Amino acid sequence: MKFWKIFKNGLFDENPTFRIVIGMCPTLAITNAAINGLVMGLATAFVLLTTEIIISLVKKLIPENVRIPSYVLIIATMVTTVDYFLKAFLPGIASALSLFIPLIVVNCIILGRAEAFASRNSVVDSIADALGMGLGFTGALLLLSSIREILGSGTIFGFEVLGNWYPRMSIMTMPAGAFISLGILIGLVNLVSRKGVK
Amino acid sequence: MKKSILTLAILGVISALLLSFVYQVTTPIIAERQEEDKKVIILTVLPESDNYKRVEKNGIVLYEGNKEGEVAMIASGPGFGGTIELIVGANPFQRKLYAVKVLSHSETPGLGSHITGEEFAKNFIDKPFGDYQVVKRTAVDPLEVEAITGATVSSEMVVNIVKNAMNQMLVAYGFDPISVTSAPITTGATDASTGASVTTGATDTTTSATDTSTSATDTTTSATDTATGATDTATSATVTDTTSTATVTDTASSATVTTGATDAATGATVTTGATETTGVTDTNTSATASTTTDTDTGATSVGGEG
Numbered sequence: 480m481k482f483w484k485i486f487k488n489g490l491f492d493e494n495p496t497f498r499i500v501i502g503m504c505p506t507l508a509i510t511n512a513a514i515n516g517l518v519m520g521l522a523t524a525f526v527l528l529t530t531e532i533i534i535s536l537v538k539k540l541i542p543e544n545v546r547i548p549s550y551v552l553i554i555a556t557m558v559t560t561v562d563y564f565l566k567a568f569l570p571g572i573a574s575a576l577s578l579f580i581p582l583i584v585v586n587c588i589i590l591g592r593a594e595a596f597a598s599r600n601s602v603v604d605s606i607a608d609a610l611g612m613g614l615g616f617t618g619a620l621l622l623l624s625s626i627r628e629i630l631g632s633g634t635i636f637g638f639e640v641l642g643n644w645y646p647r648m649s650i651m652t653m654p655a656g657a658f659i660s661l662g663i664l665i666g667l668v669n670l671v672s673r674k675g676v677k
Numbered sequence: 678m679k680k681s682i683l684t685l686a687i688l689g690v691i692s693a694l695l696l697s698f699v700y701q702v703t704t705p706i707i708a709e710r711q712e713e714d715k716k717v718i719i720l721t722v723l724p725e726s727d728n729y730k731r732v733e734k735n736g737i738v739l740y741e742g743n744k745e746g747e748v749a750m751i752a753s754g755p756g757f758g759g760t761i762e763l764i765v766g767a768n769p770f771q772r773k774l775y776a777v778k779v780l781s782h783s784e785t786p787g788l789g790s791h792i793t794g795e796e797f798a799k800n801f802i803d804k805p806f807g808d809y810q811v812v813k814r815t816a817v818d819p820l821e822v823e824a825i826t827g828a829t830v831s832s833e834m835v836v837n838i839v840k841n842a843m844n845q846m847l848v849a850y851g852f853d854p855i856s857v858t859s860a861p862i863t864t865g866a867t868d869a870s871t872g873a874s875v876t877t878g879a880t881d882t883t884t885s886a887t888d889t890s891t892s893a894t895d896t897t898t899s900a901t902d903t904a905t906g907a908t909d910t911a912t913s914a915t916v917t918d919t920t921s922t923a924t925v926t927d928t929a930s931s932a933t934v935t936t937g938a939t940d941a942a943t944g945a946t947v948t949t950g951a952t953e954t955t956g957v958t959d960t961n962t963s964a965t966a967s968t969t970t971d972t973d974t975g976a977t978s979v980g981g982e983g
Contacts, residue, residue, distance in 0.1 A: 545684055653787065
Protein backbone atom coordinates (compact mmCIF):
# COMPACT_ATOMS: atom_id res chain seq x y z
CA MET A 480 0.00 0.00 0.00
CA LYS A 481 2.73 2.38 1.03
CA PHE A 482 4.68 1.32 -2.08
CA TRP A 483 1.92 2.50 -4.41
CA LYS A 484 1.44 5.68 -2.46
CA ILE A 485 5.10 6.59 -2.83
CA PHE A 486 5.06 5.51 -6.48
CA LYS A 487 2.01 7.64 -7.24
CA ASN A 488 3.55 10.57 -5.42
CA GLY A 489 6.47 10.66 -7.85
CA LEU A 490 4.31 10.00 -10.88
CA PHE A 491 1.71 12.70 -10.24
CA ASP A 492 1.63 14.63 -6.97
CA GLU A 493 5.29 15.54 -6.99
CA ASN A 494 5.99 15.03 -10.68
CA PRO A 495 9.57 16.31 -11.11
CA THR A 496 8.83 18.16 -14.32
CA PHE A 497 5.35 19.56 -13.89
CA ARG A 498 5.06 19.96 -10.13
CA ILE A 499 8.53 20.39 -8.63
CA VAL A 500 9.95 21.76 -11.90
CA ILE A 501 13.44 20.32 -11.56
CA GLY A 502 15.70 18.67 -14.11
CA MET A 503 14.91 21.42 -16.60
CA CYS A 504 18.15 21.21 -18.55
CA PRO A 505 17.42 17.91 -20.35
CA THR A 506 13.70 18.68 -20.34
CA LEU A 507 14.17 21.76 -22.46
CA ALA A 508 17.13 20.65 -24.51
CA ILE A 509 16.40 17.21 -25.86
CA THR A 510 12.61 17.05 -26.13
CA ASN A 511 12.51 17.91 -29.85
CA ALA A 512 11.71 14.32 -30.85
CA ALA A 513 9.64 11.72 -29.01
CA ILE A 514 12.34 9.06 -29.16
CA ASN A 515 14.87 11.39 -27.54
CA GLY A 516 12.44 12.23 -24.75
CA LEU A 517 11.66 8.58 -24.12
CA VAL A 518 15.29 7.43 -24.05
CA MET A 519 16.40 10.36 -21.93
CA GLY A 520 13.59 9.68 -19.48
CA LEU A 521 14.38 5.98 -19.28
CA ALA A 522 18.12 6.60 -18.92
CA THR A 523 17.43 9.01 -16.06
CA ALA A 524 14.96 6.58 -14.51
CA PHE A 525 17.53 3.80 -14.66
CA VAL A 526 20.20 5.92 -13.01
CA LEU A 527 17.67 7.06 -10.40
CA LEU A 528 16.62 3.51 -9.63
CA THR A 529 20.14 2.09 -9.31
CA THR A 530 21.47 5.00 -7.27
CA GLU A 531 18.49 5.06 -4.93
CA ILE A 532 18.87 1.32 -4.31
CA ILE A 533 22.63 1.61 -3.67
CA ILE A 534 22.31 4.69 -1.49
CA SER A 535 19.49 3.30 0.61
CA LEU A 536 21.59 0.16 1.13
CA VAL A 537 24.80 1.90 2.14
CA LYS A 538 23.27 4.94 3.83
CA LYS A 539 24.40 3.84 7.29
CA LEU A 540 27.96 3.19 6.13
CA ILE A 541 28.51 6.63 4.65
CA PRO A 542 29.61 9.30 7.15
CA GLU A 543 27.43 12.39 7.20
CA ASN A 544 30.15 14.82 6.12
CA VAL A 545 31.10 12.99 2.93
CA ARG A 546 27.65 11.91 1.85
CA ILE A 547 27.32 14.35 -1.05
CA PRO A 548 30.63 13.40 -2.73
CA SER A 549 29.78 9.76 -2.15
CA TYR A 550 26.38 10.19 -3.79
CA VAL A 551 27.90 12.04 -6.71
CA LEU A 552 30.44 9.25 -7.15
CA ILE A 553 27.73 6.58 -7.16
CA ILE A 554 25.59 8.61 -9.56
CA ALA A 555 28.52 9.31 -11.88
CA THR A 556 29.40 5.61 -12.02
CA MET A 557 25.85 4.67 -13.01
CA VAL A 558 25.62 7.47 -15.56
CA THR A 559 28.89 6.48 -17.20
CA THR A 560 27.64 2.91 -17.40
CA VAL A 561 24.44 4.05 -19.10
CA ASP A 562 26.45 6.26 -21.44
CA TYR A 563 28.65 3.39 -22.60
CA PHE A 564 25.74 1.02 -23.01
CA LEU A 565 23.77 3.53 -25.05
CA LYS A 566 26.78 4.18 -27.27
CA ALA A 567 27.22 0.46 -27.79
CA PHE A 568 23.62 -0.58 -28.32
CA LEU A 569 21.68 2.52 -29.38
CA PRO A 570 24.34 4.57 -31.18
CA GLY A 571 21.86 6.69 -33.13
CA ILE A 572 20.04 7.88 -30.06
CA ALA A 573 23.27 8.22 -28.11
CA SER A 574 24.55 10.69 -30.68
CA ALA A 575 21.25 12.61 -30.67
CA LEU A 576 21.39 12.97 -26.90
CA SER A 577 25.15 13.50 -27.01
CA LEU A 578 26.34 15.36 -23.96
CA PHE A 579 23.02 15.30 -22.16
CA ILE A 580 23.59 11.72 -21.08
CA PRO A 581 26.79 12.49 -19.14
CA LEU A 582 24.95 15.53 -17.78
CA ILE A 583 22.49 13.25 -15.98
CA VAL A 584 25.17 13.31 -13.27
CA VAL A 585 24.21 16.84 -12.40
CA ASN A 586 20.49 16.36 -12.91
CA CYS A 587 19.07 17.66 -9.69
CA ILE A 588 16.28 15.05 -9.68
CA ILE A 589 18.83 12.34 -8.96
CA LEU A 590 20.92 14.06 -6.31
CA GLY A 591 17.74 15.54 -4.88
CA ARG A 592 16.02 12.17 -4.48
CA ALA A 593 19.21 10.56 -3.18
CA GLU A 594 19.50 13.19 -0.50
CA ALA A 595 15.84 13.74 0.28
CA PHE A 596 14.56 10.19 0.00
CA ALA A 597 17.01 7.31 -0.42
CA SER A 598 19.28 8.40 2.42
CA ARG A 599 16.37 8.31 4.87
CA ASN A 600 14.17 5.46 3.70
CA SER A 601 14.24 1.71 3.24
CA VAL A 602 15.29 -0.02 0.04
CA VAL A 603 11.72 -0.95 -0.92
CA ASP A 604 10.45 2.59 -0.40
CA SER A 605 13.41 3.95 -2.36
CA ILE A 606 12.57 1.64 -5.25
CA ALA A 607 8.99 2.94 -5.19
CA ASP A 608 10.23 6.50 -5.13
CA ALA A 609 12.74 5.94 -7.92
CA LEU A 610 10.17 4.21 -10.13
CA GLY A 611 7.58 6.90 -9.49
CA MET A 612 9.92 9.81 -10.02
CA GLY A 613 11.70 8.13 -12.94
CA LEU A 614 8.53 7.23 -14.78
CA GLY A 615 6.99 10.59 -13.90
CA PHE A 616 9.99 12.25 -15.51
CA THR A 617 9.89 9.88 -18.49
CA GLY A 618 6.17 10.48 -18.97
CA ALA A 619 6.60 14.23 -18.82
CA LEU A 620 9.48 14.17 -21.32
CA LEU A 621 7.54 11.85 -23.61
CA LEU A 622 4.48 14.10 -23.51
CA LEU A 623 6.48 17.24 -24.13
CA SER A 624 8.62 15.73 -26.87
CA SER A 625 5.61 14.16 -28.62
CA ILE A 626 3.82 17.50 -28.72
CA ARG A 627 6.93 19.21 -30.03
CA GLU A 628 7.61 16.55 -32.64
CA ILE A 629 4.01 16.48 -33.90
CA LEU A 630 3.69 20.24 -34.12
CA GLY A 631 7.23 20.91 -35.28
CA SER A 632 7.93 18.07 -37.68
CA GLY A 633 4.50 16.50 -38.25
CA THR A 634 5.84 13.13 -37.14
CA ILE A 635 5.80 10.96 -34.04
CA PHE A 636 8.71 8.57 -33.41
CA GLY A 637 9.71 9.42 -36.96
CA PHE A 638 6.40 8.30 -38.49
CA GLU A 639 4.47 10.88 -40.41
CA VAL A 640 1.14 11.68 -38.78
CA LEU A 641 0.36 15.02 -40.33
CA GLY A 642 0.39 15.25 -44.09
CA ASN A 643 1.90 17.89 -46.30
CA TRP A 644 -1.12 20.13 -45.78
CA TYR A 645 0.20 20.88 -42.33
CA PRO A 646 2.64 23.78 -42.16
CA ARG A 647 5.47 22.62 -39.90
CA MET A 648 5.85 24.94 -36.93
CA SER A 649 9.61 24.74 -36.90
CA ILE A 650 9.78 26.93 -33.81
CA MET A 651 8.50 23.94 -31.87
CA THR A 652 11.67 22.00 -32.59
CA MET A 653 13.81 24.89 -31.42
CA PRO A 654 14.54 25.87 -27.80
CA ALA A 655 11.82 28.53 -27.81
CA GLY A 656 9.26 25.83 -28.61
CA ALA A 657 10.42 23.89 -25.56
CA PHE A 658 9.74 26.84 -23.27
CA ILE A 659 6.38 27.58 -24.85
CA SER A 660 5.09 24.03 -24.68
CA LEU A 661 6.47 23.39 -21.20
CA GLY A 662 4.83 26.58 -19.93
CA ILE A 663 1.47 25.67 -21.41
CA LEU A 664 1.69 22.12 -20.04
CA ILE A 665 2.55 23.26 -16.51
CA GLY A 666 -0.33 25.72 -16.70
CA LEU A 667 -2.74 22.95 -17.77
CA VAL A 668 -1.49 20.61 -15.05
CA ASN A 669 -2.05 23.33 -12.46
CA LEU A 670 -5.51 24.03 -13.81
CA VAL A 671 -6.51 20.37 -13.59
CA SER A 672 -4.99 19.78 -10.16
CA ARG A 673 -6.58 22.90 -8.68
CA LYS A 674 -9.98 21.81 -9.86
CA GLY A 675 -9.54 18.68 -7.81
CA VAL A 676 -8.72 20.67 -4.67
CA LYS A 677 -11.71 22.97 -4.81
CA MET B 678 37.76 11.95 9.55
CA LYS B 679 39.56 8.69 8.95
CA LYS B 680 36.27 7.01 8.27
CA SER B 681 35.32 9.64 5.69
CA ILE B 682 38.53 9.20 3.77
CA LEU B 683 38.23 5.45 3.89
CA THR B 684 34.63 5.52 2.70
CA LEU B 685 35.42 7.72 -0.27
CA ALA B 686 38.49 5.68 -1.14
CA ILE B 687 36.57 2.41 -1.07
CA LEU B 688 33.76 3.90 -3.11
CA GLY B 689 36.26 5.22 -5.62
CA VAL B 690 37.90 1.83 -6.02
CA ILE B 691 34.59 0.02 -6.44
CA SER B 692 33.44 2.59 -8.97
CA ALA B 693 36.70 2.37 -10.93
CA LEU B 694 36.50 -1.42 -11.02
CA LEU B 695 32.93 -1.37 -12.21
CA LEU B 696 33.62 1.22 -14.87
CA SER B 697 36.69 -0.53 -16.21
CA PHE B 698 34.56 -3.63 -16.58
CA VAL B 699 31.83 -1.73 -18.40
CA TYR B 700 34.44 -0.07 -20.58
CA GLN B 701 36.00 -3.35 -21.58
CA VAL B 702 32.66 -4.85 -22.45
CA THR B 703 31.36 -1.94 -24.48
CA THR B 704 34.42 -0.50 -26.23
CA PRO B 705 34.84 -3.25 -28.82
CA ILE B 706 31.12 -3.09 -29.57
CA ILE B 707 31.25 0.69 -29.94
CA ALA B 708 34.28 0.49 -32.25
CA GLU B 709 32.64 -2.23 -34.31
CA ARG B 710 29.46 -0.19 -34.64
CA GLN B 711 31.33 2.85 -35.83
CA GLU B 712 33.25 0.82 -38.37
CA GLU B 713 30.05 -0.79 -39.61
CA ASP B 714 28.27 2.55 -39.80
CA LYS B 715 31.10 4.00 -41.80
CA LYS B 716 31.11 1.05 -44.16
CA VAL B 717 27.38 1.22 -44.69
CA ILE B 718 27.52 4.95 -45.35
CA ILE B 719 30.40 4.67 -47.80
CA LEU B 720 28.69 1.88 -49.69
CA THR B 721 25.41 3.79 -49.92
CA VAL B 722 27.10 6.43 -52.03
CA LEU B 723 28.83 3.88 -54.26
CA PRO B 724 26.00 2.23 -56.20
CA GLU B 725 27.69 -0.87 -57.58
CA SER B 726 30.47 -1.56 -55.12
CA ASP B 727 30.11 -3.96 -52.25
CA ASN B 728 33.48 -3.27 -50.75
CA TYR B 729 36.03 -0.51 -50.79
CA LYS B 730 39.61 0.25 -49.94
CA ARG B 731 41.07 3.33 -48.37
CA VAL B 732 43.61 5.16 -50.49
CA GLU B 733 45.40 8.42 -50.03
CA LYS B 734 46.02 10.72 -52.97
CA ASN B 735 47.46 14.22 -52.65
CA GLY B 736 46.86 13.97 -48.94
CA ILE B 737 43.15 13.32 -49.44
CA VAL B 738 41.64 10.17 -48.09
CA LEU B 739 39.54 8.46 -50.73
CA TYR B 740 37.54 5.28 -50.57
CA GLU B 741 37.77 3.40 -53.83
CA GLY B 742 34.95 0.99 -54.44
CA ASN B 743 35.68 -2.43 -55.90
CA LYS B 744 33.67 -1.41 -58.94
CA GLU B 745 36.03 0.40 -61.28
CA GLY B 746 35.90 4.18 -60.97
CA GLU B 747 33.63 4.48 -57.97
CA VAL B 748 35.16 6.75 -55.37
CA ALA B 749 33.84 8.18 -52.13
CA MET B 750 35.31 10.92 -50.02
CA ILE B 751 34.45 12.78 -46.89
CA ALA B 752 34.30 16.53 -47.43
CA SER B 753 33.48 19.32 -45.08
CA GLY B 754 33.09 23.05 -45.05
CA PRO B 755 31.34 25.88 -43.29
CA GLY B 756 27.59 25.82 -43.08
CA PHE B 757 25.15 28.30 -41.62
CA GLY B 758 25.45 27.01 -38.10
CA GLY B 759 28.82 25.29 -38.11
CA THR B 760 30.79 22.79 -40.07
CA ILE B 761 28.88 20.52 -42.40
CA GLU B 762 30.43 17.14 -43.10
CA LEU B 763 29.37 15.22 -46.16
CA ILE B 764 30.25 12.03 -47.89
CA VAL B 765 30.34 12.31 -51.65
CA GLY B 766 30.24 9.30 -53.93
CA ALA B 767 31.27 9.87 -57.51
CA ASN B 768 33.05 8.60 -60.54
CA PRO B 769 35.74 11.12 -61.43
CA PHE B 770 36.60 9.22 -64.64
CA GLN B 771 33.10 9.56 -66.00
CA ARG B 772 32.57 12.86 -64.18
CA LYS B 773 29.49 11.53 -62.56
CA LEU B 774 28.12 12.19 -59.11
CA TYR B 775 26.38 9.22 -57.53
CA ALA B 776 25.09 10.57 -54.23
CA VAL B 777 25.80 12.94 -51.40
CA LYS B 778 25.02 12.21 -47.76
CA VAL B 779 25.27 14.49 -44.78
CA LEU B 780 27.33 12.97 -41.99
CA SER B 781 27.15 15.77 -39.47
CA HIS B 782 25.95 19.35 -39.31
CA SER B 783 24.75 21.97 -36.89
CA GLU B 784 22.23 23.74 -39.09
CA THR B 785 19.05 25.24 -37.68
CA PRO B 786 16.69 22.46 -36.61
CA GLY B 787 13.61 22.36 -38.79
CA LEU B 788 15.11 24.56 -41.49
CA GLY B 789 18.73 23.97 -42.45
CA SER B 790 18.58 20.53 -40.88
CA HIS B 791 16.56 19.46 -43.91
CA ILE B 792 19.86 19.12 -45.78
CA THR B 793 19.81 15.60 -44.36
CA GLY B 794 16.44 14.90 -45.98
CA GLU B 795 15.80 12.73 -48.97
CA GLU B 796 14.19 15.56 -50.88
CA PHE B 797 17.41 17.55 -50.83
CA ALA B 798 19.65 14.52 -51.39
CA LYS B 799 17.80 13.88 -54.67
CA ASN B 800 19.47 16.97 -56.09
CA PHE B 801 22.74 15.09 -56.25
CA ILE B 802 21.71 11.61 -57.25
CA ASP B 803 23.22 10.45 -60.56
CA LYS B 804 24.20 13.86 -61.76
CA PRO B 805 27.05 15.06 -63.93
CA PHE B 806 29.94 17.02 -62.48
CA GLY B 807 29.47 20.70 -62.98
CA ASP B 808 28.95 24.12 -61.61
CA TYR B 809 25.83 23.56 -59.56
CA GLN B 810 23.61 26.52 -58.81
CA VAL B 811 21.05 26.87 -56.07
CA VAL B 812 17.68 28.02 -57.34
CA LYS B 813 14.63 29.07 -55.37
CA ARG B 814 12.18 27.34 -57.67
CA THR B 815 11.72 23.92 -59.15
CA ALA B 816 14.99 22.76 -60.62
CA VAL B 817 14.80 22.23 -64.36
CA ASP B 818 18.42 21.87 -65.35
CA PRO B 819 20.41 18.94 -63.94
CA LEU B 820 22.91 21.41 -62.53
CA GLU B 821 20.25 23.25 -60.58
CA VAL B 822 19.74 22.49 -56.93
CA GLU B 823 16.46 23.33 -55.36
CA ALA B 824 17.01 25.41 -52.23
CA ILE B 825 15.39 24.24 -49.04
CA THR B 826 12.65 26.64 -48.07
CA GLY B 827 14.00 28.97 -45.44
CA ALA B 828 17.47 27.57 -45.68
CA THR B 829 18.97 28.92 -48.85
CA VAL B 830 22.30 29.50 -47.17
CA SER B 831 22.53 25.96 -45.87
CA SER B 832 21.68 24.69 -49.35
CA GLU B 833 24.34 26.87 -50.93
CA MET B 834 26.94 25.78 -48.41
CA VAL B 835 26.28 22.13 -49.16
CA VAL B 836 26.59 22.84 -52.87
CA ASN B 837 29.93 24.59 -52.24
CA ILE B 838 31.27 21.58 -50.39
CA VAL B 839 30.07 19.22 -53.10
CA LYS B 840 31.70 21.31 -55.81
CA ASN B 841 34.96 21.39 -53.88
CA ALA B 842 34.81 17.66 -53.38
CA MET B 843 34.28 17.06 -57.10
CA ASN B 844 37.31 19.15 -57.93
CA GLN B 845 39.44 17.49 -55.29
CA MET B 846 38.56 14.13 -56.76
CA LEU B 847 39.28 15.27 -60.28
CA VAL B 848 42.68 16.59 -59.27
CA ALA B 849 43.46 13.51 -57.22
CA TYR B 850 42.99 11.39 -60.31
CA GLY B 851 44.98 13.71 -62.52
CA PHE B 852 42.15 15.55 -64.25
CA ASP B 853 41.73 19.26 -64.57
CA PRO B 854 39.29 20.69 -62.09
CA ILE B 855 36.16 22.24 -63.45
CA SER B 856 35.60 25.91 -63.01
CA VAL B 857 33.02 26.67 -60.43
CA THR B 858 31.53 29.70 -58.81
CA SER B 859 30.71 29.63 -55.19
CA ALA B 860 28.19 31.33 -53.06
CA PRO B 861 29.63 33.71 -50.51
CA ILE B 862 29.81 32.30 -47.06
CA THR B 863 27.17 33.48 -44.74
CA THR B 864 27.26 32.02 -41.34
CA GLY B 865 24.83 32.41 -38.59
CA ALA B 866 27.60 31.35 -36.32
CA THR B 867 29.63 33.86 -34.42
CA ASP B 868 32.89 32.28 -35.24
CA ALA B 869 33.62 33.01 -38.85
CA SER B 870 36.58 30.73 -38.94
CA THR B 871 34.61 27.66 -38.07
CA GLY B 872 35.17 25.07 -40.62
CA ALA B 873 37.43 27.42 -42.38
CA SER B 874 39.93 25.20 -43.85
CA VAL B 875 38.83 22.92 -46.48
CA THR B 876 41.52 20.85 -47.83
CA THR B 877 43.48 21.43 -50.82
CA GLY B 878 45.69 18.45 -51.01
CA ALA B 879 48.19 20.91 -52.25
CA THR B 880 51.01 22.10 -50.19
CA ASP B 881 51.71 25.68 -50.68
CA THR B 882 55.37 26.04 -50.01
CA THR B 883 56.49 29.54 -49.65
CA THR B 884 60.24 29.50 -49.68
CA SER B 885 61.68 32.32 -47.69
CA ALA B 886 59.35 34.76 -49.19
CA THR B 887 58.01 38.02 -48.10
CA ASP B 888 54.44 38.13 -48.83
CA THR B 889 53.69 41.78 -48.85
CA SER B 890 50.14 42.02 -49.69
CA THR B 891 49.95 45.60 -50.70
CA SER B 892 46.57 46.75 -51.72
CA ALA B 893 45.38 43.30 -52.30
CA THR B 894 41.77 42.96 -52.93
CA ASP B 895 40.42 39.98 -51.31
CA THR B 896 36.84 39.66 -52.13
CA THR B 897 34.72 36.68 -51.87
CA THR B 898 33.67 36.62 -55.40
CA SER B 899 36.47 37.86 -57.50
CA ALA B 900 40.07 37.95 -56.70
CA THR B 901 43.31 37.07 -58.33
CA ASP B 902 46.23 35.46 -56.79
CA THR B 903 49.27 36.81 -58.45
CA ALA B 904 52.21 35.40 -56.76
CA THR B 905 55.43 36.29 -58.47
CA GLY B 906 56.84 33.38 -60.24
CA ALA B 907 54.52 31.09 -58.61
CA THR B 908 51.51 29.17 -59.16
CA ASP B 909 49.58 28.00 -56.32
CA THR B 910 47.71 24.82 -56.25
CA ALA B 911 44.62 25.21 -54.38
CA THR B 912 42.55 22.68 -55.93
CA SER B 913 39.36 23.62 -54.47
CA ALA B 914 39.64 25.21 -51.30
CA THR B 915 40.57 27.47 -48.74
CA VAL B 916 44.14 27.96 -47.93
CA THR B 917 45.08 28.86 -44.47
CA ASP B 918 48.34 30.67 -44.48
CA THR B 919 50.22 29.55 -41.50
CA THR B 920 53.03 31.97 -41.34
CA SER B 921 55.80 31.48 -38.93
CA THR B 922 56.03 35.11 -38.07
CA ALA B 923 52.32 35.08 -38.19
CA THR B 924 51.34 38.62 -38.59
CA VAL B 925 48.41 37.85 -40.68
CA THR B 926 46.70 34.61 -40.85
CA ASP B 927 44.55 34.40 -43.83
CA THR B 928 41.46 32.87 -42.57
CA ALA B 929 39.86 31.86 -45.67
CA SER B 930 36.60 31.20 -44.13
CA SER B 931 35.06 30.03 -47.25
CA ALA B 932 35.59 26.97 -49.14
CA THR B 933 34.89 29.14 -51.96
CA VAL B 934 37.02 28.78 -54.86
CA THR B 935 36.49 31.37 -57.40
CA THR B 936 38.12 31.55 -60.68
CA GLY B 937 40.63 34.26 -60.51
CA ALA B 938 41.20 35.54 -57.06
CA THR B 939 43.37 38.53 -56.40
CA ASP B 940 46.07 38.38 -53.90
CA ALA B 941 48.88 40.54 -55.07
CA ALA B 942 51.77 39.17 -53.24
CA THR B 943 54.89 41.05 -53.99
CA GLY B 944 58.06 39.13 -53.91
CA ALA B 945 56.41 36.04 -52.77
CA THR B 946 57.77 32.90 -54.11
CA VAL B 947 55.29 30.20 -54.01
CA THR B 948 56.57 26.99 -55.26
CA THR B 949 54.00 24.51 -56.00
CA GLY B 950 53.42 22.83 -59.14
CA ALA B 951 49.99 23.79 -60.10
CA THR B 952 47.73 26.50 -61.15
CA GLU B 953 45.24 27.98 -58.91
CA THR B 954 42.62 27.09 -61.30
CA THR B 955 39.78 27.41 -59.09
CA GLY B 956 41.15 30.13 -57.06
CA VAL B 957 41.08 30.87 -53.44
CA THR B 958 38.93 33.24 -51.69
CA ASP B 959 40.80 34.92 -48.99
CA THR B 960 38.25 36.32 -46.75
CA ASN B 961 40.11 38.66 -44.62
CA THR B 962 37.47 40.05 -42.41
CA SER B 963 38.09 43.53 -43.61
CA ALA B 964 38.46 42.19 -47.11
CA THR B 965 41.45 44.36 -47.67
CA ALA B 966 44.77 43.05 -46.89
CA SER B 967 46.45 46.28 -47.61
CA THR B 968 48.99 47.68 -45.20
CA THR B 969 49.60 44.44 -43.51
CA THR B 970 52.92 42.87 -44.13
CA ASP B 971 52.75 39.22 -44.16
CA THR B 972 56.18 37.78 -43.83
CA ASP B 973 56.35 34.20 -44.71
CA THR B 974 59.78 33.18 -43.69
CA GLY B 975 60.22 29.79 -45.04
CA ALA B 976 56.73 29.14 -44.11
CA THR B 977 54.72 26.37 -45.39
CA SER B 978 51.16 27.09 -46.01
CA VAL B 979 49.26 24.03 -45.39
CA GLY B 980 45.73 23.51 -46.30
CA GLY B 981 44.37 21.28 -43.66
CA GLU B 982 42.05 18.62 -44.69
CA GLY B 983 38.41 19.25 -44.30
